[in-house]
Amino acid sequence: LNPAVAEYSVQVTYLQLLLELPWNDCTKDNLDLKQAREQLDHDHFGLEEVKERLLEHLAVIKLKGDLKSPILCLYGPPGVGKTSLGKSVAAALGRKFGRIALGGLHDEAEIRGHRRTYIGAMPGRIVQTIKRCGSSNPVIILDEVDKISVSNHGDPSSALLEVLDPEQNTTFHDNYLDTEYDLSKVLFIATANNVGNINPALRDRMEMINIPGYILEDKIQIALHHLLSKQREAHGIKEQELILTPQIVEQIIAGYTRESGVRSLDKHIAKLARSRAKQIASEEAFAPELGAKEVEKILGKPKFLNEEYEVGGIVGVVTGLAWTEVGGDILYIESVLTPGKGRLSLTGNLGDVMKESATIAFEWVKAHCTELGIDPEKFEKYDLNIHVPEGAIPKDGPSAGITMVTSIVSTYTGRKVRDRIAMTGETTLRGRVTPVGGIKEKILAAKRAGITTLLLPEENRKDIEEIKPDYIRGLTFHYVRTNDDVLQLALEPQAQQ
Template sequence: MSKKVNLPVLVTRGIVIYPNFSESIEVGRKQSEDAIRAAIDNFDGQIIVTSQKQISDDNPSVENIYTTGTLAKVEISKNWKDGTLTVLLTGLQRIKLENISLNEKSFFIADAIILEPKTEFSEEYLTEAVELIKKLKLEIKQVSSEVESFISNPSSEKLDEIVDKLSTESPVFSTEQKAELITTIDPIQRLEYLLKIYGTKFVTSDVDNLIAKKLKEKMDNQQRDYYLREKMRAIKDELGEGEGADIDILEKYKARLDKEPFPKHVKEKILSSISKLEGMQSGSAEANVERNYIEWMMSLPWWEKTEDIEDLKHAKEVLDSHHYGLKKVKDRIIEYLAVKSKTKDLKGQIITLVGPPGVGKTSLAKSIAEAIGRNFVKISLGGVKDEAEIRGHRKTYVGAMPGRIIQTMKRAKVKNPLFLLDEIDKMASDQRGDPASAMLEVLDPEQNAEFSDHYIEEPYDLSNVMFIATANYPEDIPEALYDRMEIINLSSYTEIEKMKIAKDYLVPKVLKEHSLTNEEIEFKDEALDELIKYYTREAGVRSLERWISSVARKFIVKLLNKEVTNVVVDRKVINDYLGKRLVEHSDKQKVSEPGVVTGLAYTQFGGDILPIEVNYFQGKGGLTLTGKLGDVMKESATIALDFVKSNAEKYGINPDLFEKNDIHIHVPEGAVPKDGPSAGVTMVTAIVSALTNKPVSKEIGMTGEITLRGLVFPIGGLREKSIAASRSGLKKILIPMKNLKDLDEVPEEVKAVLEIKGIEHFDQTFSEVFGSNSELSK
């Protein structure tokens, strides 16, 4: 009983695969590609191969398909970037097709009866077959060694395969003749049919004749081109310019241009450069310039791109797994991804992550790339002063190269990476141009679809790139760029947040990097608290990670020296391993004294308290300022003194004191630069305290800009300043009334221990500080 199979059908344009023979073919039709992939995925690579009756038909119907064919094994040899496939087909057995139909995926599928070949023949049969093969040999004129060997030593097992081999070695047949040959089971009948074909002088269809003619013309042109190129190569070798390798590379580039979907304008530019190079001496400077240019153009990602992951839940999980806290930042990123997923468009402002060093700006950008499935690349813009670093040099310059944007796109290998512009606030300008202006074309969504690099010359599309920038100080970002950015602030971490980050992220990361286990080294909370408070002074956790790594390294040395087998790290171990404490945070005053008031400061390391001291002594009404103050802070001191002078009687100060005494304002620590207007209220309070000899409670801190009318203006860095106040043991802080709206940024653990009160005018500060209930503790 004949065996039946149900398989996908690959319909070819006249190509026949014989059993026991293999052939590579190019597949371009979507229908054929779907059939091949279905065969590989669901049918162990088995597929039915048959031909269509009309070769010129791009969408053959069931009626236009032959019902004879071959059961074959299919493998994909190459996935080309234009969507076509190169596949290897290996014939297994002849088949007869039944019930051909289009399935729901729009490729043909059919039932097929396998036609089992004969494997045993009589001596008389073999003798007759050999005689027919000899006659056919005279017609074919040149046969393979396997056929010659069979004639000398015929065997039943080889007969079927030899007859098929003769079919493959014969000239072009019509599609109908191929269908007849693949259907005929009996070898002698096939041999007789082959002889009959030769007897009819290869009667072929008009389409076959046309194909044969075009094939001959193409082969003639290829032979002509090959001859001319080989002659050119030989001539150049004789001249000592041997550039055979160059020609091979250029041929490969031409082949890529034919097969890969380069933009038309890029393809024309590269072909033009190849033509120029072919006419140059290989060792000349011009040839090197043109060769480098071609290599750059061919290596850039002009169409390659990755598919975005649009699962917002996945994105949130990735962000949460890599970063603790930062709720507002994560929410904004999720919103950005959601809108991008909805609109399929990236146009809009560039996300810029702003915050002190070490708070996780770069690592957050990497996490965003992972969350959306994009390649991550970055460039650091710190110290970039030359516009050519962004736009590149023209090819005529010695050693010319593309700018850093194009260089990084080459490294990305796709046209839609996540591109991090690190330290964008550190760019500068000089006589070589303004790189910030060159960055406008990179970041402006209306312009970057045709970014112009001086070296590449052709416009490059950056509109698919997701740009994220980082900066430490937003005020240092060039104004033109700032207008195109959406600022997301990453403020400093609280000690509680640092503890959580250290336990959940840093310690496991350090142990993994140093091949340690929790059984070998265990960090107690008190050890991490010691590191956070007394060995680091930073807004982020970079130094904290370094100190944890240092402890791990020192333990490994002791472990390898067999001094210890494991350790539980507590405060004592930290002090033993790392030595004396390096950092002492500013503490509140031990006693309340006249002329000393606690201010609040925002530094690059986060927040800190800033005691301001005022003293007066006999003189001529002068003002002395010390403590390495900046211009804005000096102006605040002058404003503060003038405000006190104009309201002296109101606050119980003898006006004569100003004429007969000099006033000295000092801001410790003297060697640390300080600037900004937010110490204005603190200075007024300190001057009033000194001149009235009334102490200000050591439990109170304050911040705010003062005006000549006594109004208190808002300040920045409230979160950091309130954290510093809480850490230093203050119980109450006075802040500008307009900053009360920022209290949602202050951690709950800080608000739980700190009374925060808003003020609009210095009169309110005076009442709070010098009123009957102002001193909380003496």
């Protein structure tokens, strides 16, 4: 071609890409399982299920020599180490590492590439990442796969269907390349916060691995062995110049962070490191070990106090458990009677599902008032208001049914709610308790709040059996089938005089 022709540069860049792509170049996998395990343990504390799954994958490659790489999807709250786990997987396998951020992606061509007829056409992100890695078997992290958006430029999550199907991705078609590329050797690891936002067909192609939040003991170990050394290095502080004891770390976690992951904890340790760096640079005298008073001086007064969770023994106030995108949380449901004509009013920024739960709960209590010892005339003389505090925060979800039933019955009968008890579960008009999701996150939230007794639907018993014993130590579980079971366990028998 004449270099002056417009197509010249298009063809040259196309041919360069074809030559630079690592068609058959693969890095050799490190098949020493013991060494791989040590690498994973060194980089991450806990996360046993994920580590086991990756070691199984390695073992099969070692025995068979070849394996269509699985597509793993790590999902869980922010700050639990999903993305960083990908890096240590690549290091453990001895593979190249690439990362594709999918948050806010709305153009299908970002995945599949543009056709070469367009000006400024480029290959898709997948092909670009493989070219950058320089091998056909890298570990590629697909970050925030639940935050892809649909626009008039197509649906990128549908374009990912071919990439993330081990049966199809041997012949992945990129529009720019216009020829097939084998992606079966690539180990794709997707990360997500909320599984509900992932395209169902895409979710079906991936192996879902839940990474729940960490308990207090885990966070202390992570802070002492990972975060502290990282912040010392980032701030130019020697090991003997900043020392934190487990008690001080516990004080920081309990007083300043309320999260499932460790991102906020990391920021607070960074704040302590900056304060120490300033002391060193100013040549002030200091004790290497930080004391409780010094921590409070640097970080300010504790933001969270456990006293906030002391609501036991009050009529009409019940503690429920909720699942949120940042892990589990506890919420209070209050109800009160006011003179009126039997109307039901709901406050606290509730979504449609919670409003329906409240209506079902109220109707069930009215239908069973004689068995519950409630005077039917009360329904005609009083209005009932159900309130979920913190009205600025929208709340929705199908797990507050039994909590509302307990609150309503407690208000009408004057029976107190037992101390340090929390519950989750949906109810039907027949009074049957139905199962809910997010059990692991909810249990961590209850433990953080100092709750000791939990009421769960009978059908959620299997979820508890899958949880490590360390997570549920100190908690008592009661499994309920009907609203009557709930009331028997949650309310004190004697009505308030």
